[in-house]
Amino acid sequence: MRSLTRRYAVTLPGRIGGHAPPAVVVVHETHAVGPDGGLVWESEDGGLRVEIRDEVATVLAAQGTGSRHPCLPAVPLP
Numbered sequence: 696m697r698s699l700t701r702r703y704a705v706t707l708p709g710r711i712g713g714h715a716p717p718a719v720v721v722v723h724e725t726h727a728v729g730p731d732g733g734l735v736w737e738s739e740d741g742g743l744r745v746e747i748r749d750e751v752a753t754v755l756a757a758q759g760t761g762s763r764h765p766c767l768p769a770v771p772l773p
Contacts, residue, residue, distance in 0.1 A: 702772040703736055705745060705752045721772065722752075729755060736769075745769070 701724045709715030720743050722736035729735045729746030735755065737744045745752035745767070752769040 703747055703752070703769040704772055705736075705743065705767050705769045707743075707757075707767060722747075722769075729753070 703722050704719050705722055707718045707720060709717055720738050722738050722743060722745060725735045725737050725744075727735035731746055731748065731753070733746045733748050735744055736747055736752070742758040743754070744756040745754055747753075747769045750769050750771070752767045754765050754767065
C-alpha cells in the first residue's frame with residue numbers, strides 16, 4: 696500500500712571547512728503555510744522547517760548546518 700504522506704529529501708551541505716559529506720534529511724508535509732504562500736515541510740525531529748517551491752527548499756528554521764544556507768535542493772520521494 697502506498698503512503699499518502701508526501702515527502703522530500705533535502706540536502707544539507709557539510710560543515711564549512713570540515714570537508715564532511717552532505718547530509719540528507721527527509722521532510723514531511725505540514726498544514727502550515729510559509730511566508731511565500733507555499734506549504735511548510737518539517738523533519739521528523741522538528742530540527743528543519745522549509746518551504747519548498749520548484750524543488751528548492753527555503754530554510755525557515757534549522758538547527759546546525761542548514762541555517763547558513765537559505766536555499767537547498769529538494770527531491771520528491773516516492
